[in-house]
Amino acid sequence: MKSFSIIICVLAVWLSASNVVAQTGKTVQGMLRDNESRVVAGASVQLEGDKDTLGTSTSPAGIFTFNNVKSDKFTIKVSSLGFEPFARQFSFSPGQDKMTIPSFQLQGIANMLEEVIVDGVITVQVKGDTIEYATKDLKLREGALAEDALKRLQGVEVDKDGNVTAQGEQITRVRVNGRDYFGGDVKTATQNLPADIINKMQVIDDYGDMANLTGNKTGDAEKVLNIEIDPDKNNGYTSMLRVGYGTDDRYQATASIMAMRDKMQLSVLGNLNNINAPLFDFNTQGGGARRRQGGGGRRGGGGMFGGGNGITNTGSLGINYRQDISDKLTVYGSYSFGHDDNDALSSSLNKFIYPDSILDRNSTSNTNTIGNSHRFDANFEWKPSERDFIKVSPQIGYGRTTTVSENFNENLLNSELYNTESNYLDGVSKSPNMGVSALYNRRLNDKGRNIFFNMNISSSGTKQDQDRIIETIVGDPNNSDMTVDSLYRQTIAEMDNKSWNGGASVSYLEPVSQFGKIELSYDYNVNTYDNNRSQDAFNADGSVLDDSRYIFDRMYDYSFSTHRFGANYNYDNDKVRYAVGLSAQPTILNGDALVDGNAIDIHRNGFNLIPIARFEYKFSRQKNLQVNYSGRANEPSVTQIQPFTDNSNPTNIVTGNPDLDAEFQHNVRFRFNSSDFQTGKTFFMILNGTFTQDKIVSNNLRYSDSELGVVQETNYLNEDGAFNLRGFYHYGRSFKNKVYSLNFMGRASYNNNPSYTEGDLNKAQNWNLMQGLMFRYLPSENLEINPGVQYSWDHTFNTLNERSVVMRSWAPNLVGSVNITPTIIFGTDVSKTFYQGNAYDDNPFIINAYVEKRFLKGQRGTLRVQAFDLLNEQTNISRTVSDIQISDTRTNRLGRYFMLLFTYRLAKFAGGIAPQEERGPGGMRRPRM
Structure with missing residues (x-):
């Protein structure tokens, strides 16, 4: 067998946690749902008062939070593509420093809210420049990879060489939980991540850091695939070892491990x-x-x-x-x-x-x-x-x-x-x-x-x-x-x-x-x-x-x-x-x-x-x-x-x-x-x-x-x-x-x-x-x-x-x-x-x-x-x-x-x-x- 050796002398990763600075002021928290009691993620939420003008967006669970609120009276305004605008006034009681608002119910606009529901589970949602696919219920064999899941998604293609296209355009970058994975290398992610730890896949028209921060989208978008890990799998590890030998001295040895703990991923x-x-x-x-x-x-x-x-x-x-x-x-x-x-x-x-x-x-x-x-x-x-x-x-x-x-x-x-x-x-x-x-x-x-x-x-x-x-x-x-x-x-x-x-x-x-x-x-x-x-x-x-x-x-x-x-x-x-x-x-x-x-x-x-x-x-x-x-x-x-x-x-x-x-x-x-x-x-x-x-x-x-x-x-x-x-x-x-x-x-x-x-x-x-x-x-x-x-x-x-x-x-x-x-x-x-x-x-x-x-x-x-x-x-x-x-x-x-x-x-x-x-x-x- 033709062989060679690879020696990596030192690979060390060390990061220390820092304390979170204590927040001052009051806190407002709430949740958004639609008229069928489904959570609304990614909605724009504003808090306006005589001393505050704050903005945020809802989490994947539909939750929004405002810290350091100084006003006693304020208005919550909500806007999200596919829903009617929403606004309501609130006020803190004397001595109250935290308010949990009952769930808001947003009304959908006809022909604008597009989702596919199978057995009560949303499988596809279109959110502005993002198409989101739920992957938990795809028909996949044991040991399937992210690439196998992609082949099941509507409008997504994976060719014989592993190149991924979505809506007719090539995916040029991959992220895991919103961050580049191995520098964004597409095939490294799609051909190595196990499918059974994935909760959602998002195909995003990404206009760059400035657009993501300011909302001002100019120029051509880059097609990005974001892979969301199942929250149930965010505390543990998954690993794989493969070895093989064949005719003409062909050989293969592959190993991988992915460990996750709270806010850490390795x-x-x-x-x-x-x-x-x-x-x-x-x-x-x-x-x-x-x-x-x-x-x-x-x-x-x-x-x-x-x-x-x-x-x-x-x-x-x-x-x-x-x-x-x-x-x-x-x-x-x-x-x-x-x-x-x-x-x-x-x-x-x-x-x-x-x-x-x-x-x-x-x-x-x-x-x-x-x-x-x-x-x-x-x-x-x-x-x-x-x-x-x-x-x-x-x-x-x-x-x-x-x-x-x-x-x-x-x-x-x-x-x-x-x-x-x-x-x-x-x-x-x-x-x-x-x-x-x-x-x-x-x-x-x-x-x-x-x-x-x-x-x-x-x-x-x-x-x-x-x-x-x-x-x-x-x-x-x-x-x-x-x-x-x-x-x-x-x-x-x-x-x-x-x-x-x-x-x-x-x-x-x-x-x-x-x-x-x-x-x-x-x-x-x-x-x-x-x-x-x-x-x-x-x-x-x-x-x-x-x-x-x-x-x-x-x-x-x-x-x-x-x-x-x-x-x-x-x-x-x-x-x-x-x-x-x-x-x-x-x-x-x-x-x-x-x-x-x-x-x-x-x-x-x-x-x-x-x-x-x-x-x-x-x-x-x-x-x-x-x-x-x-x-x-x-x-x-x-x-x-x-x-x-x-x-x-x-x-x-x-x-x-x-x-x-x-x-x-x-x-x-x-x-x-x-x-x-x-x-x-x-x-x-x-x-x-x-x-x-x-x-x-x-x-x-x-x-x-x-x-x-x-x-x-x-x-x-x-x-x-x-x-x-x-x-x-x-x-x-x-x-x-x-x-x-x-x-x-x-x-x-x-x-x-x-x-x-x-x-x-x-x-x-x-x-x-x-x-x-x-x-x-x-x-x-x-x-x-x-x-x-x-x-x-x-x-x-x-x-x-x-x-x-x-x-x-x-x-x-x-x-x-x-x-x-x-x-x-x-x-x-x-x-x-x-x-x-x-x-x-x-x-x-x-x-x-x-x-x-x-x-x-x-x-x-x-x-x-x-x-x-x-x-x-x-x-x-x-x-x-x-x-x-x-x-x-x-x-x-x-x-x-x-x-x-x-x-x-x-x-x-x-x-x-x-x-x-x-x-x-x-x-x-x-x-x-």
């Missing part, structure tokens, strides 16, 4: 395997949106693995901690470590279409990549008073990657062999980063006057050392069997790129009417870059290769700063929400470069006017329309703006253009939602249009070199006319209390991308269409059948050469499981892909299957035999089409293996009852009394 996760199952995603900070290639099932929780390109040995360890130190101070954060050792084999067929010729480049590569990643994030939330809120969030990360690769390229010009190139690379890359962000919000009064401050500072860097050996053999175009010349060169390169970012903003809100506010804002942001690159070159005998194309020493430093002044008017009531305004953004770019001893100075000023426009109309809680416009300026990248030619790869050189203007994107977004959870209907539609002024495009050149063969050069310029249109829809319908579910989804996009080829304008016009159909049969926890099919069509037309490229694919699939006996389960995952138009003939047929036996008290033990890729056809095929290039790529993936897995779960909560013991035979949940 999770520890560990993972060691060679079946392509990483635990954390270090590709983005803070768990942002990410997409992965997949093909074997989920990563984390006990399904079958194998997704991801190549073969990967991985080891991971992480800890997530949260502590409510007092009513005013909360601390939470996480540390994650990951080690990956990946071997990937790939081949690609690339066709470059020029006006007078066609270049075919056939490539093969063998790459080993070893990476170590560390990530630490923390959050400190402090409420020094009822009106003040402070949050400080430091982050630290570090990554180190070593890469050894061997590549072979074969170039054919007009179908004749022109040259071959062997390329060996041995490189090391280090990437440290750190930063801190902070915000302060001050509520100046209870009518909406507010001031908000935000700041951030961060630094990051990449340092690379590369040792590359390139050997080129140039052929005679007139005689493919004759070698004209060969060139050996070894290059040793160093690259050190550092960046620093700092910014601060202030926003002031002033109410001008009952529903209207004016916002004034200022934002300053600066980015500085320090880029250095040098390279030496040698002949085969070790002597210096005296050629300026391969020996260079370059330095390029620049800074880009922006000031943004904005003003907008916001209107928000129960039915209509809109914002209109304008912001002005002057920009400054300063830079200097030292290229082989020559100094170059760069200075450029810019100015952008950015409109602000947003409109939302709520027909009901489950039916609304949103239209949003946003504008954004994008500065050129370092490569695009560099004032020199980068010929570190002499057969594919890049020349920057320091005179490039920033491109400006206009984005219009239309979203319509019309669902009826009571009847099991969901419909979502999204249309997006992006129009780009001064689009930064490439100019592709090709020429012949007597030593190097075919050389391609890229430079950059600005061009108008770039736009893309995208649309997505989802329609779902369930029948007989979700026993049967039918889902249709489709996507269409059109892209018009201008570029230049040898100075001539080309427009790559691309159509992409997708239509999918999924059916689910779920009569009980003991049987589930999910057949589906997806069809994709991709067409690209290039105006310069008047060529069309078409690719189609059909992908039927079937996922199902059945209880053969109450404790024996069989499951399978079958998929077949038919490609048409791809250069490769592979049409992989993937069959995964398992048989599982549950035993021990409460079915805590599980023994599973699983088979992955029974036909041994696992591979990844992809096509990329750009302005002049068509690239078909095939990459190896983990192939057929069989594995025996043992899983043991143990849970204990207050009262000593484990969740497994609340179930009947076969893992079926017993009805709650």
Whole structure:
């Protein structure tokens, strides 16, 4: 067995509790219910008196509390979407310092209060920007994970790779009890948290910290999943241990524990395997949106693995901690470590279409990549008073990657062999980063006057050392069997790129009417870059290769700063929400470069006017329309703006253009939602249009070199006319209390991308269409059948050469499981892909299957035999089409293996009852009394 060891020397978490400052004044407490005696959570409640103007919202139990009340007489005002406004006066009796108000009964507005009730239990509630699902009564097997619960929710989809979408948009962040879990990493939460400790799942349109604090929602929302732990499970622990071994020395060892006690929460996760199952995603900070290639099932929780390109040995360890130190101070954060050792084999067929010729480049590569990643994030939330809120969030990360690769390229010009190139690379890359962000919000009064401050500072860097050996053999175009010349060169390169970012903003809100506010804002942001690159070159005998194309020493430093002044008017009531305004953004770019001893100075000023426009109309809680416009300026990248030619790869050189203007994107977004959870209907539609002024495009050149063969050069310029249109829809319908579910989804996009080829304008016009159909049969926890099919069509037309490229694919699939006996389960995952138009003939047929036996008290033990890729056809095929290039790529993936897995779960909560013991035979949940 190929093995490695991971040693983490010290992981210590220590937090001390602080005393709560005693409250002074009087206390008022009450509860809100609707006209059917159900609690109303999240309602806005105000207390107004001659000495007080206080505000709060009701808890999940419908309770509101006011402390430090100074007035003897006061009015309680209640407002909540879907209910009639409510107001009533109260007064303290002489000597009374605490008042408990009898439950208020709110009257619902017709067609506004939307809930699904099954057997007296609310299963779905729509609360403004939040859709809340109760999960206790879902049909789930013993040992199910949060991901399995998500698959049962109306309007929520989980694809084969574990990516989660809700109402047609991807979930980009996960929280547990309102706080980020492992930095918000989606799959870490959904594929490791057990479903039986979850009380509710909330899909939230999150507009950021400022909107959450002030209620002023502008810009585009981020889809966030918040997982609420069952209050009955908030005092105890749940743990899992899984070990497995299989053919071809495949192994897996996974352990987790989640402990909760009152206001403390601790999770520890560990993972060691060679079946392509990483635990954390270090590709983005803070768990942002990410997409992965997949093909074997989920990563984390006990399904079958194998997704991801190549073969990967991985080891991971992480800890997530949260502590409510007092009513005013909360601390939470996480540390994650990951080690990956990946071997990937790939081949690609690339066709470059020029006006007078066609270049075919056939490539093969063998790459080993070893990476170590560390990530630490923390959050400190402090409420020094009822009106003040402070949050400080430091982050630290570090990554180190070593890469050894061997590549072979074969170039054919007009179908004749022109040259071959062997390329060996041995490189090391280090990437440290750190930063801190902070915000302060001050509520100046209870009518909406507010001031908000935000700041951030961060630094990051990449340092690379590369040792590359390139050997080129140039052929005679007139005689493919004759070698004209060969060139050996070894290059040793160093690259050190550092960046620093700092910014601060202030926003002031002033109410001008009952529903209207004016916002004034200022934002300053600066980015500085320090880029250095040098390279030496040698002949085969070790002597210096005296050629300026391969020996260079370059330095390029620049800074880009922006000031943004904005003003907008916001209107928000129960039915209509809109914002209109304008912001002005002057920009400054300063830079200097030292290229082989020559100094170059760069200075450029810019100015952008950015409109602000947003409109939302709520027909009901489950039916609304949103239209949003946003504008954004994008500065050129370092490569695009560099004032020199980068010929570190002499057969594919890049020349920057320091005179490039920033491109400006206009984005219009239309979203319509019309669902009826009571009847099991969901419909979502999204249309997006992006129009780009001064689009930064490439100019592709090709020429012949007597030593190097075919050389391609890229430079950059600005061009108008770039736009893309995208649309997505989802329609779902369930029948007989979700026993049967039918889902249709489709996507269409059109892209018009201008570029230049040898100075001539080309427009790559691309159509992409997708239509999918999924059916689910779920009569009980003991049987589930999910057949589906997806069809994709991709067409690209290039105006310069008047060529069309078409690719189609059909992908039927079937996922199902059945209880053969109450404790024996069989499951399978079958998929077949038919490609048409791809250069490769592979049409992989993937069959995964398992048989599982549950035993021990409460079915805590599980023994599973699983088979992955029974036909041994696992591979990844992809096509990329750009302005002049068509690239078909095939990459190896983990192939057929069989594995025996043992899983043991143990849970204990207050009262000593484990969740497994609340179930009947076969893992079926017993009805709650």
